[in-house]
Amino acid sequence: MRNLKLIIKREYLARVKNKAFIVMTFVSPLILVGMIVLIAYLVNLNSEAxxxxxxxxxxxxxxxxxxxxxxxxxxxxxxxxxxxxxxxxxxxxxxxxxxxxxxxxxxxxxxxxxxxxxxxxxxxxxxxxxxxxxxxxxxxxxxxxxVELIEASQAKIDIGIQNFSGEKTSKMSTYVKMFFGGAAGYLLMMFIIIYGNMVMRSVIEEKTNRIVEIIISSVKPIHLMLGKILGTSFAGITQFLIWVILGGIMLTVISTIAGVDMATVHGPQQQAMEQISDNELQQLVIDIARLPMLLLLVSFLIYFIGGYFLYSAIYAAIGAAVDSETDTQQFMLPVILPLMLGIYVGFFAVIENPHGVVSTVFSMIPLTSPIVMLMRIPFGVTWWELAISISILILSIAGVVWIAAKIYRVGILMYGKKPSYKELYKWLKY
CATH class of the missing domain: 3.40.190.10 (Periplasmic binding protein-like II)
Incomplete structure (x- = not known):
């Protein structure tokens, strides 16, 4: 356990002290905020013409x-x-x-x-x-x-929406729920791709430099793999928190200096909001307040950690199996495909029928559940569905980490041969 802590600390410090990491940590929010302000400025400028x-x-x-x-x-x-x-x-x-x-x-x-x-x-x-x-x-x-008689005879219908317990909801409540769930799922997907690749590149770098041959003599392979995953994830969380804080500060400062009022950006979204009556707007605020924010936050943390561990173990195994980043391409499609499938299922199936068979099944499959279940939670999910999904995810993490550790143990010392899926299967028997 002491070795694991040392590896986590080493990986974390190696990431946060890296010049590229430092530059991107402080430059990325500036670029992102600058693009947002520029787009807002151009949209306002275009609307004024x-x-x-x-x-x-x-x-x-x-x-x-x-x-x-x-x-x-x-x-x-x-x-x-x-x-x-x-x-x-x-x-x-x-x-x-x-x-x-x-x-x-x-x-x-x-x-x-x-x-x-x-x-x-x-x-x-x-x-x-x-x-x-x-x-x-x-x-x-x-x-x-x-004609005036026809116009006067037209009846305007406004269908009210409420559940059987008498709680009213707005017509846009579905999109509000989809926004919160979709934002959580998309954020998780981007974090997995960015920092999972960072774990993989770290493994490839140590393997190429032959540093791992020295490290592996005093550290168990599974501890080395877990240390890389945890150290990189802590560095990623640190970077993400800095992005959020700096992004919020810079967005306020730059928009004030540039004279761009983000609340007055003209476009189809603003025109749609102007057509909403005060009662509908008030009901929309109530719908947002009714969202299970605490459950969504706790579930986000659970699926965030679980999904990241699941995919990072796969990325680490891929890094150990190859000699260069170019050789990873044959293994990347099976990793990226479930993530993209989760996003598409979330935006097309969940919004249409959040409790349907497709939405329910994909919220249980561990490779897609971190994204799909986060999109389902704002629509209301029973506790037993959530419990089953998390249990399957935890069991899958244990299984994938065990398989990844097997591949990692053998592959980390293999050089000069491009592995195939058949070769990886053999390594599991060692």
């Missing part, structure tokens, strides 16, 4: 329907010919020209938009709605139908 759209309405019935807004300003060029209007638009570099020909009885006009480039989808949809509503009302009036 008002588009100028010229309209050539030969029918004279639609021009009054187009009202100026913060995003779009309309110019009436109906008094000139189409070719002349095109020339004016090109010379003054307007966003485009909307051409509406004369209307014919019981036919839809061939409306055209002329521009230097294809218009934005949202802009085109807005134009089509304005013209379509006007034509619909025109046809209804021509048939003697009172």
């Amino acid at each position: 008002q588009r100028v759209v010229a309209i050539n309405d030969e029918s004279g019935q639609f021009i009054s329907e187009f009202k100026d807004s913060k995003e779009i300003k309309y110019i009436d060029l109906s008094a000139v010919e189409l070719d002349a209007a095109k020339t004016i638009v090109k010379e003054k570099e307007y966003y485009g020209l909307l051409y509406i020909p004369q209307l014919k009885q019981n036919t839809v006009p061939d409306i055209e938009f002329f521009g230097k480039e294809a218009p934005a989808f949202g802009f085109l949809t807005q134009m089509e709605k304005i013209i379509g509503d006007k034509l619909t009302n025109r046809q209804l009036l021509s048939q003697g139908i009172d």
Whole structure:
């Protein structure tokens, strides 16, 4: 046990004292925050630019329907010919020209938009709605139908959602739950990939330098492997905490200096939020407060540690089996595939049916359960499902660590031969 502590300490100090580790620890938050602020600034800058759209309405019935807004300003060029209007638009570099020909009885006009480039989808949809509503009302009036009476007769339905115990919820509660669960699962996946690779490279480096031959003479292989996994994980947690603290400070400072208000970024998300009523927004806050935050936090720590140990043992075994990082490629797909499968199952199956067969099964499989179960927890998971999933994960960790230690013990001293899956199977018998 004393040797294990020494190995953990050595691996931890070797990581945190590494120049590349130090540089990335302090530079990465700066780059990430800088990108976030830059994107926010560009989005705000783009939203402040008002588009100028010229309209050539030969029918004279639609021009009054187009009202100026913060995003779009309309110019009436109906008094000139189409070719002349095109020339004016090109010379003054307007966003485009909307051409509406004369209307014919019981036919839809061939409306055209002329521009230097294809218009934005949202802009085109807005134009089509304005013209379509006007034509619909025109046809209804021509048939003697009172349009105002129809609009007054339309019933607006707002279906309330609540469970059988009487607790109300908002329509966006599913997305709120998916956000918290998805963020936890995605964060875990990224941590496993980044720091699992770090464990693997550390093993390959010591094996290549022949340092391991000296170390292995006084340390058990399983202690060496566990020491690398624990030492690297502690270094990773240290780096992650620094990222969170520095990222929060820098995001506040840089956004203040640059004059970018992150809360006022314009975009589809903000437009969707503006359409939410005060009651719905209040209900949304209540839904967030009802989330099992304590359970999600505890489960995140359990699956975070369990998932990392499971995959780090596999990464360590791969590092011991090969002579260079290039040789690891044949073994990486079986490692990455379950992680990607867990993410896809989480975002496509869990959000659709969190308690369905697919979601439940993949939340029990140890290679995918750390991600899928974290995505299921905000939707409500029974205690026995959680207990079974964690128990299977713990048993799987013990089994994988035992197998990895077998491969590690033999592979750490093997040189000059590219191992195959058949060769690895033989090593398990030694």
